[in-house]
Amino acid sequence: METPQVEATQVVIAGGGPVGLWLAAELRLNNISVTVLEVRTEIDQRSKALTVHPRGVEVLASRGIHQRFLDESLRISNGHFANLSNRLDFSVLDTPFPYTLFITQARTEALFEEYARGLGATIRRGHRVTGFTEHAHSVTVQVEGPQGPYEIEAEYIAGCDGTRSTVREAGGIDFPGTPSTCLGWLGDVLLDNPPAPGFNRFNEHGGLMVVPLPDNQWRVVGTSPDSVTAEWPGDLTMDELRQKAIDIAGDDFGMRAPSWLSRFGNATRLATRYRRGRVVLAGDAAHQHFPTGGVGMNVGFQDAFNLGWKLAATIDGWASDGLLDSYHSDRYPVGEQLMEHSRAQTYLFHAFTPEGLALRDLLSRMVPESRQFSDFLAGRLTALDVAYPSTDPTAHPVTGTRAPDLPLTGSESSLFGALRANSYVLLDLTADGVLADRAQERITVQGGAPDRTRGAWQDVRAALIRPDGHVAWAWTEEDDTKLGAQVDAVITTVLGR
Known part of the structure; x- marks a missing residue:
């Protein structure tokens, strides 16, 4: 028998849907070589997903590709929870994009593929991952292609290959949950x-x-x-x-x-680990649920948004201790919330009894009558409320939250435009720009004014923003010398130096 040829790349991604393609793009923005293997020979025009929610649009804006989506989409300034009669008002949300984009998954996938290819990702259609062998410092991935079997040697393998994930099963990661009942x-x-x-x-x-x-x-x-x-x-x-x-x-x-x-169906499952050794999971490979609210694809490529820079930093050697493990600790709770909300909506979607209809009517009336209730549901649906809480009890309350699109005083007009996949942004909100000299590799400094419009940000004088737009740390120290020392200490920690 002829020995399969062996290729080499830094990351193999199984699955070329929106999640795998977005992850590929994030890795290429960090100059990581990546090969995407997709069993389908062409994009499936039967679109399961039809929406990109507000946080999803923010993600696109954070990489400067949102305008193409805005140009091709219908903007809808509301959303629904379990198809209740009264809809959630997105226009009041704290985001530059207070609407859902109505665009087919097929078109989203095509735009993501064009973006990833343009960044240099290798994307092979008609190629199927059949298994892999994990070693101390690499994985050998077995692939079946149109010309026969071959192998790829990589540092990591990412399973973005759906609910029946070959990568998840071969990696021995459990996928517990409940079977379909409706x-x-x-x-x-x-x-x-x-x-x-x-x-x-x-x-x-x-x-x-x-x-x-x-x-x-x-x-x-x-x-x-x-x-x-x-x-x-x-x-x-x-x-x-x-x-x-x-x-x-x-x-x-x-x-x-x-x-x-x-x-x-409504089979609901959640992977016990999003990362095990040199195996990582994202999207439907990590979570399965009833497609309520059109959130599945959004949660999936937001998984990839969290994972991409962490995986790249680990491969490049500048990641702090435990950074790649934080992918699981960040995103697993998001998966748990996804399970909870999809199950709740599934129940309401099948509430046809007089009692069920009464419950639906009651909840529907609460949407316009209780701003707190409506905003809570909208925050979960749009993912604008996703936060990754710090384990440090002294951390400022904005730590771990999604940073708003704060106005800047430099060449970039606002924060989203300043975000990069390969570096942190240090926001200098002091009056005199006392942190301007902290710029270095992996750290860009952007000046701005204190934010007096958002209660949690009123006392923040500086903040370190991760490549995925979440706050790594925030400072309120009034003494400029002490502030600089605190900033330097955190930068040293996050850069693993």
Whole structure:
């Protein structure tokens, strides 16, 4: 038998969907060589995801590629929790992008692939990771390609290969959770008599949403009492979809010519470790859930946003102790919250009894009547409230939170434009720019004015912002000499020097 050829790269990414592609781009921004292996030969046009939420747009803006998405998307200034009648108001959120972008996953994936390739990522379609062998300082990845098997020697392997992840299973990482007990259904169809924009209906017969897609198609998606089952009823048919729409809305809207009919379950699982040795997981390989609120893809590429710079810093040797392990400690709680909220919404999506409908009505009324309740749900849905709490009890309250897009006084007009994948930003909010001379490799200094509009930031005189836009540390010291010494000590720690 002919010996498989062996290639070399620093990171192999299994899975070329949005998560794997974003991770590849983050690594290339750090000059890490990366090979993405995707079993599909072309982008799947049947888009599971249709939205990029506000924090997702901030992530794009932090790498300077958001305008392309803004130009191609419909902006929607609200969102829903379990399809309650009253929607969450995103326009009041503290972000430059107080809206959801409506864009198909297929288009998002195409833009991410173009971005990653432009940065020098190697992306191979029609190539499947079949396994790997982990060594003390490397992994040997087995691949099946169009021309036969071959191997790649890498420093790390990233599993971005979905809920049935080969990487997760080969890495011996458990994926506990609960099996599917109910089903949703969808059809991408043409409609001769489409409803008004934003149509949704929920009653004892089921829940139904109808949203426009490109090429004059419409997505008809919903749940129904007969879908509360652990048994697979067979593939969805056009006649069944039409009847469900009639039962719930009294109209099939002239639906015809389906391009995709599908069912999906509520199996809910969370990987016990996001990192084990030279194996890391992101996206659906790490968490599986009912697709409520359109958050899955967003959480996935935000996993990659957290992981990319940490993995690169570890490979390049400038990471502080435990930095790569902090990927799990940062993102695993986000996965737990994702499980909690998707389960809660799944219950409400299937609340067809009189008691369930009463609960839905009560929660729906609370959305406009309680700003605190509405903002809480919106913060979770949009991921704007994600924070990575510090283990230091003396840390300032903004430590670990997502930094807002603060105005700057230098060449960059605001913080998001100043963020880089390969360095921290030191925000000098002193009146006289006393920290300007702290710039060095991996540290850029940006000046700004104290933020008097946000309570938590009013006393902050300096802050160190991570490459993913979260606050690594913040200082309030009024004495400039002491402030400089405190800043120097933290920089030495975070740079592992």
